[in-house]
Amino acid sequence: MPLPHSSDPRVAPVEDPEPEVADLLAKTMSDDDGVPLSIFRTMARHPRMMKRFNVLGGFFLTRGDLPARERELCILRTAYRSGSEYEWAQHVLIGRDAGLTDDEIERVALGGDWPEADAALLRLTDEVLDHTDVSDTTWWELAEHYTDAQLCELVLLVGFYRMTAGFLNAAGVVKEDSLPSWPATGG
Structure with a gap:
């Protein structure tokens, strides 16, 4: 089970992404208002990792x-x-x-x-x-x-x-x- 944290989030979601990151986020799931989900905006702190994560996660959700x-x-x-x-x-x-x-x-x-x-x-x-x-x-x-x-x-x-x-x-x-x-x- 999760450990207690002094604050959440520990890693703040990206709010104003650079154009390259914004392009990656545009390909992720979003809420009803079109805002990318918190998981992806948080992962956007490491864009290369997020890109590869999305490939494998996308496989499981849509291509498995x-x-x-x-x-x-x-x-x-x-x-x-x-x-x-x-x-x-x-x-x-x-x-x-x-x-x-x-x-x-x-x-x-x-x-x-x-x-x-x-x-x-x-x-x-x-x-x-x-x-x-x-x-x-x-x-x-x-x-x-x-x-x-x-x-x-x-x-x-x-x-x-x-x-x-x-x-x-x-x-x-x-x-x-x-x-x-x-x-x-x-x-």
Whole structure:
């Protein structure tokens, strides 16, 4: 879980970017007013890194082989387990668009019964976070539903979003006011 900070943000988001950085930010997700999200304006402090981060993040969100609903299930579990309210909030919205119900989103954090395939996805996420590995039982159960490429993607997806949660927490990125919060008894 995140450590307490004396202030957040620790790294202030870029407010008046140079033209090259503004071009990079124009290619990122933005809020309803067209303002790039805080995560990207914070990462813009290191434009070369942000550019490469966006390539891999964009792959997972738009070009990967995983179904969107299953991808978001794993991302939400990673965000919750990593204590990243910012990542959680963004992916609640993306998860809804991908077909997750509000009840499913809440159960990602607070627990509950899942169909076998979803339970295996959540177990893979927990195992990667806890052990940087996946048990044979979980792997072979998921192999009945996913290709080798998708299994590889699942593991890297969890790692990527764990890394992102670490950045968001350590930099103290403040979530936009319009984003949802943790579930009522979560966080």
